[in-house]
Amino acid sequence: MSRHQVEVKRMDYEYYLQGMPEFETERLKLRRLAMSDAEDVYSFCSNPNVSDPMTWETNNSIDMTNDFLRMVTEGYEKGESGERAIEWKETGQVIGVAAFIGWSNVHQSAELGYFLSEDYWGRGIVTEALQELIYYGFDELDLNRIDGRCDTDNFGSQKVMKKLGMTYEGTLRKNEWIKGEFRDTQVYSILGSEYGV
Structure with missing residues (x-):
């Protein structure tokens, strides 16, 4: 692939991330985060049980949550943000975040990330949300x-x-320095040919 082709592919991803639609499932709506979601997001990002496995720190103030939301919302227009609020349709409350947190234009690959309010653990919500992103990644991207x-x-x-x-x-051994220690990371993947898109 030539350098020019790589640049075209990069522009395509930016275009698709900028125009990434809302997704809706039986229980959830996946939409762009907004500054008005700060209270909902802070409610679970301030929970150490949610933040401990993550690279980011527990939000000890809503200012930290606002900084995160500002970074994400400013990134939407640049095609740099793949985060989607996980909204519980029954109440309209944001209960988590699902995201494309990284991708390679050259290798046509992406990484998924998520975090979810502890109140909603064990209910299949993350699986329901990420299925939408996986389909979009293979079918549209x-x-x-x-x-x-x-x-x-x-x-x-x-x-x-x-x-x-x-x-x-x-397993990548001691590959990330997180909260004062090196941690092991398990790696999982799925290919477009396996997904059947």
């Missing part, structure tokens, strides 16, 4: 591969990725 990663002791995330049809590829 023409991705070849989608990754998912988690701590070795994050059994909930491991279960989610298996339910999504992802294959466990191995």
Whole structure:
């Protein structure tokens, strides 16, 4: 692939992320985050049980949440933000975030990320949300591969990725410095050819 072709592919991803639609499932709406979501997002980002497996720190003030939301919302127009609020349709409350947190234009690959309010754990919500992003990634973004990663002791995330049809590829040993320690990371993936798009 020539450099020019790589640049065209990059422009395509920016275009698709800028125009990434809302998704709706039986229980959820996946939409852009807004500054007005700060109270909802702070309610779970301030919970250490939610933040501990993540690279980001527990939100000890709503100012930290506002900084995150400002970064994401400013990134939407640049094609740099793949985050979607997970909205519980019954109440309109934001209960989590699902996202494309990284992608390679050259290799046509992306990584999924998410975090969810502890009040909604164990109800299949993340699986329901990420299925929409996976389909979009393969069908609209023409991705070849989608990754998912988690701590070795994050059994909930491991279960989610298996339910999504992802294959466990191995463990990266002590590859990330998170909250004062090096942590192991399990890597899962699914290919477009396996997904059947």
